[in-house]
Amino acid sequence: MSTPRKLRLGPLPRTESVKLTFTCTASLKAELDRYATLHAQTYGEAVDAMALVPHMLEAFMARDRGFRRAGPSSGMTSAKQQPDGQGEERRELDV
Numbered sequence: 001m002s003t004p005r006k007l008r009l010g011p012l013p014r015t016e017s018v019k020l021t022f023t024c025t026a027s028l029k030a031e032l033d034r035y036a037t038l039h040a041q042t043y044g045e046a047v048d049a050m051a052l053v054p055h056m057l058e059a060f061m062a063r064d065r066g067f068r069r070a071g072p073s074s075g076m077t078s079a080k081q082q083p084d085g086q087g088e089e090r091r092e093l094d095v
Helices: 026-043 049-063 065-070
Strands: 017-021 090-094
Touching: 026 049, 049 065
Parallel strands: 017 090
Antiparallel strands: none
16 A cells, blocks of 8 residues: 655645746756646646646745845736736646
């Protein structure tokens, strides 16, 4: 019997998205695909590697002490800070 895995990135919420394109190395794309496979095995729902990237970036930035200490920029707020409760638009990535 295997022990249930616990990944840093939990199940993904349903959100709107805006398209954003970036370039990465083939090895990073392979690692993203591997993570997506592990995520699907852990949470029982297939997910495209590109759907994980915005959540990974958001988690990374939320844990970056220097970024947090700098405070919010003048034009951007996090989804938690928006008074209307709508949250930020999500950006979809093409690789």
